[in-house]
Amino acid sequence: MGAWTLVGTIFIAQNVAREMASRRAIDWENDVFNEGVYWLAFAVLTPLLVWLCRRFSLVSAPRWRHLCAHLLASPAVAALQVLLYFVCLGLAAIAVQRIGAAELPAWLIHRPALLVLTITAFWKYWVIVALIHGIAYARLYAREHRAASELREQLIGAQLHQLKARLQPHFLFNALNGIAVLMRDEPERARTMLVRLSQLLRSVVEAGDEQVVALRKELELVQQYLEIQQMRFGDRLQAALDVSPDALQYPVPHFLLQPLVENAVQHGVSRSERGGTVTIRVRHEGPHLIIHVIDVPNGATGRVADSPGAGIGLTTTRARLDRLYGDDHEFSMAPVDGGGTRVTLRLPLAEHLDAR
16 A cells, blocks of 8 residues: 555656646646546555465466466456446545436446556556566565575585584694603693693684684684694794784684694694794785785795695685685685795685674
C-alpha cells in the first residue's frame, strides 16, 4: 500500500501540475480521485501477483512452463484490474447518488477506453512481474552471498586449524627434543625452556578460533616462540624486531607470523653451522601494512627461495591470505644478497577492523 500510494501520488501530482501549467482549473474528480482509485486497484491485486510470481517463478525450473502461465494470466489480471477500477468508480458514483444501484451494470458497459486501459494494464502486469522477480533475484543473490561468506569463514577457520595441527606437533617435537638434550647437562635451562613452552601453548589455546588479532598480540606470540628457539640454539640464533610503533594496533590474521618465522629458523638459520639472524620488519605504508621476515644465515645453506622443502605452513598461509584478502595483498619470497631469504607480506588495512 505504501509503494502504490507513492506511485499514485506521483501521477496525481503530474496531473495537477499539467492543469496548473495550462492555467486550467484542477479537475478533482478525474485528476485526483479517479487517478488514485486506478492505482488502488493495482494495490489490491498485488498479493495475487505476488502469489502468481511465487507459484510460477521464472527463477526456478521449469521456466518455460511458468512463462506460459504468466502469458495466460496477464490478460485475465489486466481485465480484472480494469473491472475493479470501474466497479470502485461506480460504487463511488452510487454513494454520491450520481447513479442508482440498478444502473451500475449499464454504467460499466458504456465506460469509455476499456480496451486502452486493458492494454495498459497488460504491460503494467509484466512490469510488476519483472519488479517482483528482480526482488526475488536480489534476495537470492543476498542469500547465496551470505552463504558463500559463511562458507568462506568456515574454510578460513579450517585452514587455521589445519595450520595449527601441522605446526604444533612439528614444533613440539623439536622443542621437546631440545629440552631432552638440555636435561642432562643444563637442567635449569631445560626447566626454563619447558616453562616458556607451556606459556606459548597456553597463549595459542587461549586465542581459540580468533581469526584476526592486533599485530601487537601476534608479535607477543612470535617473541615467545623465538625465546624458546634461542634457548634451543643458543648464540647461533639471533632475533631482531624492527616494528614501527604506529603499526602495532593494526589487525593481522592470527597465527600469521609464527609459521613464517619457524620457516626462517628451520630452513635458514638451523642449516648453518654458525647460525644466523631472523629479522621481523613491519612498516605502515599508506593503505597497507608491509611485513618482512628475513633470515640471514652466517654461512651458505644452499637454500633456494620457495623450494619444496622451504616451509611447513607456507602453502596454508598463502591460501589463508587469498581467502581473506583476495587480490588485495602480496605474498612473495626472494633471496637476500649474501644468502638467506626474505618473505614479504603486503596486507590491506581496511580489512578486519574488529581485531582486539
